[in-house]
Amino acid sequence: MYVLPAIAFVLVFVYFPIVMNFYNSLFRMNSYSDARTFVGFKHYVRMFNDPIFYTAIKNNFLYAAFSILFQVGLGMVLAIFLEGRFIGKRMGTFFRNTLFIPSIISIPAVALLWYFIYNPQIGLLNGILGVVGLDSLKTAWLANPKTAIYSVIMMSQWQYTGYIMVLLVVAIQKIPRELYESAVIDGANEFQKAVYITIPSIKSMLAVTTIITFIGSFKLFSEIYIMTDGGPYNTTQVLGVYMYRAAFKFDEMGYGSAVAVIIFTITFLVSILQLKSFKST
Amino acid sequence: MNKKVITILLITVFLASGLLLAATVNLKFLHRWTQEPDRSFFEEVVKEYEALNPNVKIDIQTVSNDAFKEKIKVMLGTAEAPDVFFTWPGEFTNRFIRAGNVLDITPYMLEDGSMFHYYGSQLIPFVYEGALYGLPYRLDGKVFVYNKEIFAQAGIDSAPQTLDEFMEDLEKLAALGMKPIAFGNERPWAVSHYIAALNQKSVPEEIWEIDTDPAIGTWTDPGYVKALEIYEDLVPYFNNFTNALKHDQARVAFMQGQHAMMYLEIVEIPEIERDGPAGFIDKIGVFPFPATDGPGNQSYLVGYPEGFVVSSKTKHPEEAVDFLKFLTGKEMGRLELEMLGWFNGIKNLVSPDEVKPIVFETTQLILDSEKMVNWLDSSLHAKIWSVYSVELQKLTDLVTTPQKAMDAVIKIATEVRSEF
Amino acid sequence: MLRRNPWYVFNKTWINALFWILMIMIIYPLFWMIINSLKTSTELFINSFAMPEKPLFKNYVDAWNMGFADFFLNSILVTATSVAVTVLLSAFCAYALARLDIRFKNTVLYLIIGGLLLSPQSALISLYRIFDVLNIYNTYFAMIVPYIAFRIPFAVFLMYGYFKDFPGDLEDAARIDGCSTFKTFLKIVMPISKPILAATAIVSSIFTWNEFLFALVFIESENLVTIPVGLSRFRDALQTNWTGMMAGIIIASLPMIIAFLFMSKAFISGLTAGSVKG
Numbered sequence: 001m002y003v004l005p006a007i008a009f010v011l012v013f014v015y016f017p018i019v020m021n022f023y024n025s026l027f028r029m030n031s032y033s034d035a036r037t038f039v040g041f042k043h044y045v046r047m048f049n050d051p052i053f054y055t056a057i058k059n060n061f062l063y064a065a066f067s068i069l070f071q072v073g074l075g076m077v078l079a080i081f082l083e084g085r086f087i088g089k090r091m092g093t094f095f096r097n098t099l100f101i102p103s104i105i106s107i108p109a110v111a112l113l114w115y116f117i118y119n120p121q122i123g124l125l126n127g128i129l130g131v132v133g134l135d136s137l138k139t140a141w142l143a144n145p146k147t148a149i150y151s152v153i154m155m156s157q158w159q160y161t162g163y164i165m166v167l168l169v170v171a172i173q174k175i176p177r178e179l180y181e182s183a184v185i186d187g188a189n190e191f192q193k194a195v196y197i198t199i200p201s202i203k204s205m206l207a208v209t210t211i212i213t214f215i216g217s218f219k220l221f222s223e224i225y226i227m228t229d230g231g232p233y234n235t236t237q238v239l240g241v242y243m244y245r246a247a248f249k250f251d252e253m254g255y256g257s258a259v260a261v262i263i264f265t266i267t268f269l270v271s272i273l274q275l276k277s278f279k280s281t
Numbered sequence: 282m283n284k285k286v287i288t289i290l291l292i293t294v295f296l297a298s299g300l301l302l303a304a305t306v307n308l309k310f311l312h313r314w315t316q317e318p319d320r321s322f323f324e325e326v327v328k329e330y331e332a333l334n335p336n337v338k339i340d341i342q343t344v345s346n347d348a349f350k351e352k353i354k355v356m357l358g359t360a361e362a363p364d365v366f367f368t369w370p371g372e373f374t375n376r377f378i379r380a381g382n383v384l385d386i387t388p389y390m391l392e393d394g395s396m397f398h399y400y401g402s403q404l405i406p407f408v409y410e411g412a413l414y415g416l417p418y419r420l421d422g423k424v425f426v427y428n429k430e431i432f433a434q435a436g437i438d439s440a441p442q443t444l445d446e447f448m449e450d451l452e453k454l455a456a457l458g459m460k461p462i463a464f465g466n467e468r469p470w471a472v473s474h475y476i477a478a479l480n481q482k483s484v485p486e487e488i489w490e491i492d493t494d495p496a497i498g499t500w501t502d503p504g505y506v507k508a509l510e511i512y513e514d515l516v517p518y519f520n521n522f523t524n525a526l527k528h529d530q531a532r533v534a535f536m537q538g539q540h541a542m543m544y545l546e547i548v549e550i551p552e553i554e555r556d557g558p559a560g561f562i563d564k565i566g567v568f569p570f571p572a573t574d575g576p577g578n579q580s581y582l583v584g585y586p587e588g589f590v591v592s593s594k595t596k597h598p599e600e601a602v603d604f605l606k607f608l609t610g611k612e613m614g615r616l617e618l619e620m621l622g623w624f625n626g627i628k629n630l631v632s633p634d635e636v637k638p639i640v641f642e643t644t645q646l647i648l649d650s651e652k653m654v655n656w657l658d659s660s661l662h663a664k665i666w667s668v669y670s671v672e673l674q675k676l677t678d679l680v681t682t683p684q685k686a687m688d689a690v691i692k693i694a695t696e697v698r699s700e701f
Numbered sequence: 702m703l704r705r706n707p708w709y710v711f712n713k714t715w716i717n718a719l720f721w722i723l724m725i726m727i728i729y730p731l732f733w734m735i736i737n738s739l740k741t742s743t744e745l746f747i748n749s750f751a752m753p754e755k756p757l758f759k760n761y762v763d764a765w766n767m768g769f770a771d772f773f774l775n776s777i778l779v780t781a782t783s784v785a786v787t788v789l790l791s792a793f794c795a796y797a798l799a800r801l802d803i804r805f806k807n808t809v810l811y812l813i814i815g816g817l818l819l820s821p822q823s824a825l826i827s828l829y830r831i832f833d834v835l836n837i838y839n840t841y842f843a844m845i846v847p848y849i850a851f852r853i854p855f856a857v858f859l860m861y862g863y864f865k866d867f868p869g870d871l872e873d874a875a876r877i878d879g880c881s882t883f884k885t886f887l888k889i890v891m892p893i894s895k896p897i898l899a900a901t902a903i904v905s906s907i908f909t910w911n912e913f914l915f916a917l918v919f920i921e922s923e924n925l926v927t928i929p930v931g932l933s934r935f936r937d938a939l940q941t942n943w944t945g946m947m948a949g950i951i952i953a954s955l956p957m958i959i960a961f962l963f964m965s966k967a968f969i970s971g972l973t974a975g976s977v978k979g
């Protein structure tokens with residue numbers, strides 16, 4: 001009785017659609033008529049022969065790599081600094097909260113803000129480059145195939161590094177103080193304390209954040225959809241947008257479902273890792 | 282009071298309201314203008330229609346332009362399908378007609394002779410396999426709008442007629458130290474207008490008409506490559522960051538006098554009058570895309586009317602068609618012209634002295650044009666356009682060649698043909 | 702003492718400098734947007750760095766009148782409903798699983814928590830078709846229902862851990878006093894569990910308030926969309942009225958930022974407990 005409504009919701013609107021999605025990926029169908037034709041695994045064959053699909057996967061991995069480097073790597077360094085002796089408590093709270101703020105703004109809002117920042121004519125970035133005399137570096141950040149994907153990636157680092165940092169700060173705060181006290185008696189400096197005590201103690205949180213960052217990179221949609229819509233010439237395509245475009249722009253719901261199966265498979269496998277690392281904590 | 286009376290009263294009220302509800306016709310009306318003043322215009326139309334037809338209630342829904350192209354496909358597949366909705370005629374609408382989603386309005390139009398109130402040339406785009414499916418809401422066509430002052434500065438005294446003259450003029454304008462053409466191609470429908478004009482001029486008419494049919498189009502005519510070569514020659518004269526700027530952003534630069542001309546839709550002229558610096562509207566002139574020496578017809582104009590159609594799933598076809606006629610009719614046409622500056626497809630809507638000369642002149646350009654050529658993006662199959670548009674953006678950055686670009690289009694066209 | 706140690710001073714200096722640079726990187730873009738949201742379009746196009754000649758609050762009024770009022774109301778409605786239902790259903794479910802003797806307990810638990818592994822994107826297309834069949838496409842339900850469904854696993858996961866560690870004495874006492882299970886839950890368990898309920902509610906609110914993909918696909922009418930989708934459509938609609946657009950972005954972001962500034966502790970503890978990104 002108590003569990004029924006919850007389980008019903010989850011079964012009908014989470015599990016069932018995902019199972020349906022496998023089934024749909026075997027058909028050709030569009031959104032404005034009911035006709036469907038069975039095509040078997042044709043969509044998958046086509047997908048694995050489409051260079052854009054590989055660009056998309058590559059970009060998702062690129063996104064993941066940068067996000068792990070910045071959000072987890074840099075985030076960890078910042079967290080250690082914040083909890084170290086070099087920053088006062090009140091300043092620390094201010095720094096922490098400010099760094100956290102971008103993560104609670106919605107992605108569309110942040111993406112639009114950065115869309116303006118990257119605008120070649122009125123944008124903040126080219127403006128600053130002009131002020132410091134680096135005019136040669138000015139470019140159309142989101143329309144230049146060399147810079148577009150990195151421009152979007154950097155926006156996400158701006159938005160989420162503070163968030164992951166806060167998760168790590170909380171983990172560090174849970175480390176028993178005695179560990180540090182004994183280290184100080186042994187004459188350890190700040191660097192040694194970080195390497196030998198802090199990092200090993202937050203190992204599991206590092207694993208969790210790495211994994212959620214990775215999964216986040218494969219759920220990527222709004223940032224790309226709003227800032228570049230996959231352009232210029234598909235160089236910023238990612239799986240999420242690739243799926244959306246197939247299903248809702250080109251009326252190929254079946255093909256879109258096949259892409260969704262790939263997204264599902266990758267995120268599912270990695271999520272199992274996450275669950276495992278949760279259990280070990 | 283006694284209970285019985287109350288009960289009877291209640292039942293009566295229920296029944297009465299039920300009857301009223303049954304008599305009310307609810308129509309869903311979808312358009313794509315979310316900003317002012319257009320939004321108010323449609324509200325006004327609905328208000329006036331409801332005043333004339335008290336039994337009809339119209340629910341307005343709006344989806345803005347870029348989203349519209351995606352949303353409409355989805356909506357037509359659902360029970361939420363609107364009764365009367367905006368559309369671009371051509372392949373964009375034809376696939377909905379093929380899927381049986383659009384109502385054939387021919388009988389309704391012949392019945393009361395209202396068919397003949399419209400310019401025939403503006404109804405043709407809404408005809409599919411001999412039947413009429415929609416009515417024009419606004420005329421549109423693509424022309425070069427130029428800044429007369431800048432042209433004079435460069436020593437150009439008349440608008441170019443041919444491509445050679447055009448290239449010479451561009452050279453003269455560039456000598457002033459400016460990029461002559463304002464162009465924002467962040468969304469590639471902008472480049473599609475150039476290519477529609479160039480394809481039509483460079484390829485024989487019978488051939489490009491065949492090629493727009495996804496079931497048989499091959500895109501192998503050498504004229505398509507030629508069209509892209511001409512486009513490639515224009516690229517150096519565009520403003521910088523073409524692919525990064527929105528059309529509107531480039532238009533702001535044009536209105537500020539940073540560029541000498543821009544390839545614009547006629548419907549943008551009232552917008553220039555509204556948004557541009559004071560007096561700017563009197564400084565501009567227009568000329569159609571210059572003629573090339575290609576085998577296509579050189580006097581066609583790129584641009585199609587936009588209009589509205591009725592859903593075949595509507596429960597109230599009579600009322601829906603009646604509203605459609607009202608919306609695109611004379612009275613509302615005059616209101617549209619007054620509020621928005623646009624012409625609909627009704628014959629002799631105004632006399633020449635009622636509007637700005639430039640507005641009348643450009644509208645006449647459409648009506649005088651032998652034939653209108655549909656927008657490239659809405660005349661192509663979505664998958665072909667997705668490849669074509671990417672290749673055009675590459676060409677705008679000069680990172681591909683016309684030949685390679687067309688090879689990619691031919692490849693996707695072959696793939697699409699195999700699906701039919 | 703250590704404090705005078707030149708190394709200490711050196712490290713303290715560069716680390717603080719690093720943080721101040723980061724502060725500028727976070728705050729300046731936001732500040733840039735705020736000043737531009739107070740300008741006319743012409744001012745923006747001429748120089749996006751300058752302060753507005755005269756702050757123009759009209760942009761905010763325009764943005765509000767041109768749809769944000771609706772978007773706002775929709776967001777509040779959808780967020781409030783989904784969060785309330787999610788928290789309630791999840792609390793029931795988690796409590797039953799953690800404290801009561803019911804059949805198939807483990808199966809149900811794994812099924813629900815397993816929902817965490819499934820990404821919303823892979824359900825998108827089928828959900829769209831399901832909503833169409835159920836006739837709730839393009840209604841508030843098309844957002845509320847999937848939001849609830851996809852938040853329950855997470856909420857149950859959070860609460861289950863909490864209820865599991867809950868001291869049993871209070872419940873026993875209540876039961877001896879003759880309270881039904883339901884009453885025990887309502888009168889004893891719920892009040893004590895306020896912190897975890899609040900944490901769940903906050904995390905779910907952030908998620909729902911900011912959700913984009915479902916809202917984008919399942920809603921088409923301009924008068925039903927929530928703020929994130931409204932914002933993105935605003936860009937098409939407003940053409941180059943970018944200053945109005947920036948005002949819109951600020952309107953969209955303020956509620957969460959204000960809520961955070963007032964309850965930063967609750968936010969952070971909620972998010973840490975979950976460790977799941979948007």
